[in-house]
Amino acid sequence: MSNESLLRTIVERAYVERLDAWQTAAVRIKHWLKEQQKGLLKDKDISRLDVDGHRIKDAARTLAKLTEKFDEDPQLEVRDTDDVEDQIRDIVGIKVLCKSPRDQSMMFAALRDPEQLGSFELIESRDYTNPPKASGYRACHVILRIPSDQGKPVFAEIQVKTRLQDAWSELTHEDMYKPGAAMKPSKLHGEFARAMANMLATVDDMADTLAVELTALTDPEHELDPVAMREQRSAIDVRVRATGPKYALAVDGSGRQGLIPAFAVRKLSETKGTIKVSDFIAVDDRLRVSVEEDSKGLYYIPLELPRG
Known part of the structure; x- marks a missing residue:
């Protein structure tokens, strides 16, 4: 053979x-x-x-x-x-x-x-x-x-x-x-x-x-610069377009998109430790938020969480 x-x-x-x-x-x-x-x-x-x-x-x-x-x-x-x-x-x-x-x-x-x-x-x-x-x-x-x-x-x-x-x-x-x-x-x-x-x-x-930059922006311990905010705290309504473990993405009536960071959601949830934003906020949720902006981005800080 x-x-x-x-x-x-x-x-x-x-x-x-x-x-x-x-x-x-x-x-x-x-x-x-x-x-x-x-x-x-x-x-x-x-x-x-x-x-x-x-x-x-x-x-x-x-x-x-x-x-x-x-x-x-x-x-x-x-x-x-x-x-x-x-x-x-x-x-x-x-x-x-x-x-x-x-x-x-x-x-x-x-x-x-x-x-x-x-x-x-x-x-x-x-x-x-x-x-x-x-x-x-x-x-x-x-x-x-x-x-x-x-x-x-x-x-x-x-x-x-x-x-x-x-x-x-x-x-x-x-x-x-x-x-x-x-x-x-x-x-x-x-x-x-x-x-x-x-x-x-x-x-x-x-x-x-x-990915590294986004992680830094959405980290639960990230703090916005109060001086850079310059009193930008107007309340508006936004709709959630995407959500994940560390942030949600929302859009206002004029089409401006902003991040809803985990630390803001954690504060309203009164939860200690790490949270998943997607456990509290879902796509198409309507939220009342304050608008805060600094050199790193536009943030929508929810005034209350959606009611389940």
Whole structure:
């Protein structure tokens, strides 16, 4: 039997024998990641991290990667299904999408923290954000070993990306850059892809800066400058357009938008500690507010909370 036929037979056997274990491990990791999401974002906007499903690598892709490894190292021994998993450790893959690079860094750190991992074992971690791959690809990868009730442990790759990094992969057909790809990118395609990656990375950095600024403005302990207010305390009616854990966004009759910060809502709720604005104010609520403005923005300070 030729080497190619032998590899194909072993890979096919691996998928028959181990597919159930891979699927079970993927579901287990997803549940664990969602708990991580809740813990890391306690009292924050949980949409900052999104566990974006899982995939089992197609058997043909696994065979192609294994064949390429064998071509690079003819001394490589692949004798059974265990060897397939030892050589190709991303058969099980899960993606976590983040709103910005700071969330990506936070999740990447959690995936390398032994106290967070519990019974999972960190095997390998790679940061492809600084510097990125030559193609422009940016992401953080970790390989974990997951205990299994269905035989030997399962390797799984978790990719942590910002939404824009993931969009780049879709826009540029990132699969074209992978070893063994059927199509090769032209020089022009590669230049465009790298330029797009750099532009999207700049937008990611801007999103980080914006998120930090917004957090500072809406922090429960933030205090408005009484001198800058210059007696701006006229009362008006506003309608709530959006709401979240740390602020609500409202609009007045002339279309001016202002923030309703958490500290103002907490004061009216007579609640101690951290609150979620969305627990007290809903979209389309009508509120009577005082208008306060300083160099950092326009604020609508509610005079009373909506009645439930």
